[in-house]
Amino acid sequence: MxxxxxxxxxxxxxxxxxxxxxxxxxxxxxxxxxxxxxxxxxxxxxxxxxxxxxxxxxxxxxxxxxxxxxxxxxxxxxxxxxxxxxxxxxxxxxxxxxxxxxxxxxxxxxxxxxxxxxxxxxxxxxxxxxxxxxxxMESHEEKIQEIISRNKENEATEQRKRRAKEIARREQDRKNGIVPQDYGMDHQSRFAANTNDPSVRKAFDSYYSHASAEASQAYSGQNAHDDTLNNYYASKGQPQAQSQQQSHSQGLNVSSGGASMQKSHSKNFASSANRAPVADKSSYFGTAVPEATNNGILLSVNETINAVFNRDGSIESSELKGVFEIRVNDAALADATIKLVDSLKVDDRSYQFKTHPNIDKSLFLKEKRIALKDKAKSFPHNDQSLGVLRWRKVGAANDSQLVPLEMSTWVSANSDSSSFDVTLEFEVNQDMGDMNVENLGFIVPVPTQSVRINEDSNEFGASIVDINDEVGIVIKLASALEAGQQGSVSFTIEADMEDALFPINTHFTVSNSSLSGVNVDSVVKTSDNAEAYPFDIVRTIATDEYNIV
Missing domain, CATH: 3.30.450.60 (Beta-Lactamase)
Structure with a gap:
């Protein structure tokens, strides 16, 4: 041929x-x-x-x-x-x-x-x-190179985080009037550097012999102090470099007010330093729906929203991801076909629907049914979740179809120029019907203790639930929001500049709802579509990266 x-x-x-x-x-x-x-x-x-x-x-x-x-x-x-x-x-x-x-x-x-x-x-x-x-087929060398590149990126990210934390700690120390721990060594190194070298020591002696009386006296006193310590530690058998380090440390501890300020600093930040970093934000805000009990067939529709807002409230981008999962714990119900609601638009080009490889895709597209390709087989009945359908949609700029909660901010600097008044405004999108927003909270990426909620405009019971060095300040609302309801949270916070307060991450959950419209009409037996199976369904919407930048 x-x-x-x-x-x-x-x-x-x-x-x-x-x-x-x-x-x-x-x-x-x-x-x-x-x-x-x-x-x-x-x-x-x-x-x-x-x-x-x-x-x-x-x-x-x-x-x-x-x-x-x-x-x-x-x-x-x-x-x-x-x-x-x-x-x-x-x-x-x-x-x-x-x-x-x-x-x-x-x-x-x-x-x-x-x-x-x-x-x-x-x-x-x-x-x-x-x-x-x-x-x-994959290239072994390519996979090795990808692993190396990924490790380098992770290492650079961790180094950047450590450096940012160190800069933030030093800045906080400076505001609290705390002398850095390495100040004594840097300050005294003018006299102590390379003093064991005779030529260097001679050059220092020659310079300070023509200096002012105060400088000459300070230099003579430092030399006498170092010589005494060196002789003492040498008699004890300790290295001279270690003795100098200990002497500088001792000099810092006995400096005026140094010990008391160091103790005060430890007391102020012990609580935040001892906290374990929390990566899962749901541990702060919780979930809208508790873990459901599986009575035979448990169906779950879980959707996640990502969105980026400008500070004036305009939407830069939005994205919806969803997964439909089935859990079966009864072998008698494993031979099931799931009929989705007729209102679901599977032919909508703005959505990307993908079925599991074992699911009959043509049946899903034509009849909105989820069933196995091989009719002789049945779903696993080990009470484990199995994802059978996924979908994704990307919204255009300033498109609020994927945004249940619209956000905007107002930031104004106070007269002392070291603190800001921040107001977060929010409104539940009324175009999405009867949708209640629960577990609403915010994370401000500034781990400072100098923050307070302005109670004059705290109608939703906002409170600070944690201040963590890893995530920042966690603010949570006590009340839920109904469809079309709007409100605000105002707080005063200490920061070096306005940009340090952003991005502000928003978290919320919505129960018994779906932005894509995925829902179940009925569950029937595959071999006999007239026989209906009982089922329970849980639908939730949660945020992942819902940020104000």
């Missing part, structure tokens, strides 16, 4: 992509595909191939598209059909939804699979499994 080209077209004849394995021009390929459309439209019965006077077209319709192999007329039709089947399997494995946009997005992967199947017009002796393995 000789394959001249492999192409994908729409049912109306529009060519989407084509791979030529022989010397064919683009115009010739377009002419052949146009001729194919004329031949297919003129026949009334279902065939898998058509011919003209020059070439043979072996094709397979999938939804509203054709996968076409253009071969010569002398080609073995049996081999052509087997090759076409491999082409169809690779295309189905590469894309999940048959639409033009996804075909264009995955054009490189599709054409790469075509090249694995056909070489110089002749089919390679490969099965679909071998083609999939070749496409998935």
């Amino acid at each position: 000789v394959v001249l080209a492999a192409s994908i077209t729409t049912s109306s004849g529009k060519p989407l992509l084509s791979r030529q394995f022989k010397d064919l021009t683009k115009d010739r390929v377009i002419e052949l595909l146009s001729n194919f459309q004329n031949l297919v439209s003129s026949i009334s019965s279902d065939h898998t191939f058509v011919e003209d006077e020059h070439v043979r077209y072996v094709y397979k319709p999938i939804d509203e598209f054709y996968i076409i192999l253009v071969t010569n007329r002398q080609s073995n039709i049996i081999q052509d059909l087997a090759t076409l089947n491999i082409f169809s399997q690779t295309v189905n494995a590469t894309i999940s939804n048959f639409d033009e946009y996804e075909i264009y997005e995955n054009a490189f992967e599709i054409l790469s699979s075509f090249d694995e199947i056909i070489c110089m017009g002749y089919k390679e002796n490969l099965s679909y499994t071998q083609v999939a393995n070749f496409l998935a």
